[in-house]
Amino acid sequence: MTTVYHYAGCSTCKKALRWLAERGVQAELRPIVETPPARDELATAVRRSGLPIQRFFNTSGQSYRQGGFGARMASMSEDDKLDALAADGKLIKRPLLIDARGVLVGFKPAEWEAHFGG
Secondary structure, eight states, X not given: OEEEEEOTTOHHHHHHHHHHHHTTOOXXXXXXXXXXXXXXXXXXXXXXXXXXXXXXXXXXXXXXXXXXXXXXXXXOXXXXXXXXXXXXXXXXXXXXXXXXXXXXXXXXXXXXXXXXXX
16 A cells, blocks of 8 residues: 655645556555654654655754754754654655655655656
8 A cells, every 4th residue: 555644735745646646546645744654654664765864854844944953953863853753744754655665755756657667
């Protein structure tokens, strides 16, 4: 099953969901603010993605700016970063796609094409 964490007001999320629909990809949609991924799921997603955990942060979001994460990121442990992401869905870069093939953070059509074998 493909799970997509998204935010309804996010234009990038809308593009990603439209992209999936156009290709007939069925996905379980989860609102990222109301039901963010649990800490364990995030830890697994980071590991499976092969990306640095910083890529999971929505650096242009209000939660990131108000929390001073730009200045704090270098001194935070991986556990601290996971705790912060799990505590505030708005901190997570979206959309976040998780399925058996892997994890995608954000929407870059070329990455999504490669992920789905296009």
